[in-house]
Amino acid sequence: MNRSSAPLTAAGAGLLLCQDCGLLSRRSGVKGLHCPRCGAALHLRKPNALGRTWALVIAAIILYIPANVLPVMTVISLGRGEPDTILSGVIQLLASGLWPLAALVFVASILVPVLKLGVMIFLLISVQRGCRWRPRDRTRLFRITELAGRWSMIDIFVITILAGLVQLGELAHIEANAGATAFGAVVVLTMLAAQAFDPRLIWDAADAAPK
Amino acid sequence: MNPAVRSPATGRPQDSIQPWVACPDCDLLHRRAPLPSRGQARCRRCGALFYRNPSRMLEQCLALTLTALALFTLANLFPLLNLRLGGREEALTLIEGALTFLDQGHWGLAGLVFFTSLLFPLLRLLGLAYVLLPLWRGRIPPRLGPVFRWTQAFSPWSMAEIFLLGGLVAAVKLGDMAAIIPGTAAYAFIGMIFINAWIGFKLEPRMIWDRAPMHVA
Numbered sequence A: 001m002n003r004s005s006a007p008l009t010a011a012g013a014g015l016l017l018c019q020d021c022g023l024l025s026r027r028s029g030v031k032g033l034h035c036p037r038c039g040a041a042l043h044l045r046k047p048n049a050l051g052r053t054w055a056l057v058i059a060a061i062i063l064y065i066p067a068n069v070l071p072v073m074t075v076i077s078l079g080r081g082e083p084d085t086i087l088s089g090v091i092q093l094l095a096s097g098l099w100p101l102a103a104l105v106f107v108a109s110i111l112v113p114v115l116k117l118g119v120m121i122f123l124l125i126s127v128q129r130g131c132r133w134r135p136r137d138r139t140r141l142f143r144i145t146e147l148a149g150r151w152s153m154i155d156i157f158v159i160t161i162l163a164g165l166v167q168l169g170e171l172a173h174i175e176a177n178a179g180a181t182a183f184g185a186v187v188v189l190t191m192l193a194a195q196a197f198d199p200r201l202i203w204d205a206a207d208a209a210p211k
Numbered sequence B: 001m002n003p004a005v006r007s008p009a010t011g012r013p014q015d016s017i018q019p020w021v022a023c024p025d026c027d028l029l030h031r032r033a034p035l036p037s038r039g040q041a042r043c044r045r046c047g048a049l050f051y052r053n054p055s056r057m058l059e060q061c062l063a064l065t066l067t068a069l070a071l072f073t074l075a076n077l078f079p080l081l082n083l084r085l086g087g088r089e090e091a092l093t094l095i096e097g098a099l100t101f102l103d104q105g106h107w108g109l110a111g112l113v114f115f116t117s118l119l120f121p122l123l124r125l126l127g128l129a130y131v132l133l134p135l136w137r138g139r140i141p142p143r144l145g146p147v148f149r150w151t152q153a154f155s156p157w158s159m160a161e162i163f164l165l166g167g168l169v170a171a172v173k174l175g176d177m178a179a180i181i182p183g184t185a186a187y188a189f190i191g192m193i194f195i196n197a198w199i200g201f202k203l204e205p206r207m208i209w210d211r212a213p214m215h216v217a
Ligand SMILES: [Zn+2]
Pocket: A018, A019, A020, A021, A022, A023, A035, A036, A037, A038, A039, A040
């Protein structure tokens, strides 16, 4: 590959970009370098980005199963308990004719986590295989995924406020179940996975000379 | 090389690298160019937003931050949701709503809700006030760099707007069992969320970073 045609990147120019404040520093070869302006650790690329992202994605996939199979809450009224999973909560909303809310909870709690994990796995594999296919679109996909993930938290908030209100009116008693903790962990893990991933790896693969 | 670019802390030249910016998403180097008012610079390779040039950024963001803090205080002083059932009326405050599961022993769940719906939004606003107030008066607050770095790091984890939407879903779900009436805190909380979004739209971090000193040459 003609060297002069390679785009000039910070790494190529021997510069380190601070991911927190955007300052460029010269690479001195010293390990454990910190940004002189904001104090963040400086790395050419996020350290062990692929390994850490894989670990967080796999942990999220494992927890996604109990998060959906186990009940997230049990409504206990008149001594009778009625366990609810995330999906049964959506179905209840649908049965009450509240389809906009049902759609909201379905997208945020079921669709977004699955899509997010799918996209992260696709990006990880494409980077590992040195894929040169449409880096700009893959970067955009990553940005959308990073932004959308936090909205999955809505179900945790619904359960919390529902329990608070029900307790208040002594209508019933709402007990949180293991499914809710697992689901909260899935949301946190997928957010951390997106933060651990480094989109510049997509471009490193695209810039590399073909094998 | 621009000889005017010097480290504010040491007075030593920051060499020739400061007129350059690197794309956080694809690492491509660009020469930094002055922007027209309300203009924005994007990476020519991947389209990432580099910086904008919002007019009167500091004073407007400061005004918005202080308003949001006042509304946040109100949201914590008054009832969030009132529940009317038969002849009774009960009130749920924001902090009670966030900590419901603490007495059930679900401290992980309660902590997650408390941090994302209350603590991180508050820390983000306090961090912004700490940075913006002195800068607006032409001073540099101590440890500006690290404080602003943490303030920015809280941003994806502060989920007040999602909490509010969750509250709406919960209120509608209970609608056929009892009357749920939004309290004063609900309106204050909604106002704070709109102002938070406005801050997110107006804030240009690079304008703050440009004023931060270098501690290590
Ligand atoms: Zn930095």
